[in-house]
Amino acid sequence: MPPTIWAKEIVENRFASGSVFTLLDEDDSTPADWDTFADSWSRLPVDAFMAHGETYRRRRHSVFNVYADGLIDELEPRPYLQSPDINHLNGGVLRTYEPIETAITSGSLFRGLLAGLTAVLTEVHGFDVWHHQCFQNRITTSSEQPGNPTPEGMHRDGVDYVVTLLVRRCGIEGGRSGLYDAVTRRQVHSETLTAPGDTLIADDGETLHDATPITPADPDRPGYRDVFIDVITRGSQPR
Numbered sequence: 001m002p003p004t005i006w007a008k009e010i011v012e013n014r015f016a017s018g019s020v021f022t023l024l025d026e027d028d029s030t031p032a033d034w035d036t037f038a039d040s041w042s043r044l045p046v047d048a049f050m051a052h053g054e055t056y057r058r059r060r061h062s063v064f065n066v067y068a069d070g071l072i073d074e075l076e077p078r079p080y081l082q083s084p085d086i087n088h089l090n091g092g093v094l095r096t097y098e099p100i101e102t103a104i105t106s107g108s109l110f111r112g113l114l115a116g117l118t119a120v121l122t123e124v125h126g127f128d129v130w131h132h133q134c135f136q137n138r139i140t141t142s143s144e145q146p147g148n149p150t151p152e153g154m155h156r157d158g159v160d161y162v163v164t165l166l167v168r169r170c171g172i173e174g175g176r177s178g179l180y181d182a183v184t185r186r187q188v189h190s191e192t193l194t195a196p197g198d199t200l201i202a203d204d205g206e207t208l209h210d211a212t213p214i215t216p217a218d219p220d221r222p223g224y225r226d227v228f229i230d231v232i233t234r235g236s237q238p239r
Contacts, residue, residue, distance in 0.1 A: 007123030023116030061097035149211035166193035171223030
């Protein structure tokens with residue numbers, strides 16, 4: 001599904017879903033490239049900003065400006081900030097995370113991913129610069145602790161678009177992604193991302209989103225869900 005098809009779905013439905021590999025050049029997404037990308041999720045630090053002290057989320061965060069001509073500008077590390085009216089758990093808190101490893105952000109797959117997503121938004125809105133706040137998230141779970149991908153519940157992120165890309169699911173049940181009309185809160189889409197590369201792009205101005213908690217498929221074995229999250233704003237700065 002080329003960028004034009006993704007863009008058409010966004011315009012018609014306020015979201016699009018499919019495989020990220022349709023946005024990547026074959027040369028940028030070899031099995032070895034994907035393995036290197038996916039394996040980096042095993043090196044994420046624990047998120048120290050969970051509102052109630054939970055330790056089931058691991059995270060890295062890096063920020064980029066991406067231009068319609070393909071230029072990618074990685075910005076200096078900066079805290080992640082949401083307003084309290086957007087995030088009732090962590091709003092108003094300057095959250096500082098370790099950046100995504102340079103070996104990953106400089107790789108052809110990662111850069112092709114940012115360029116591909118920007119190409120979709122260029123089809124929707126025309127030429128512009130897009131501000132990408134990128135997260136590597138691992139949600140872990142065990143028999144003692146479910147993992148909640150969205151502890152704040154149904155919400156917006158206060159940006160223009162939210163991208164959820166499944167990297168890996170290991171030994172879990174749950175993790176269904178839901179989208180809801182921002183005004184009526186009626187569900188407009190629901191799916192469980194299951195295959196590596198499954199991707200959901202949602203218009204954050206028109207929809208709310210959540211994901212259901214995960215639990216171990218085998219109570220005796222912990223599990224995890226690895227996702228790449230990209231919250232994207234039109235322009236060169238976060239809103």
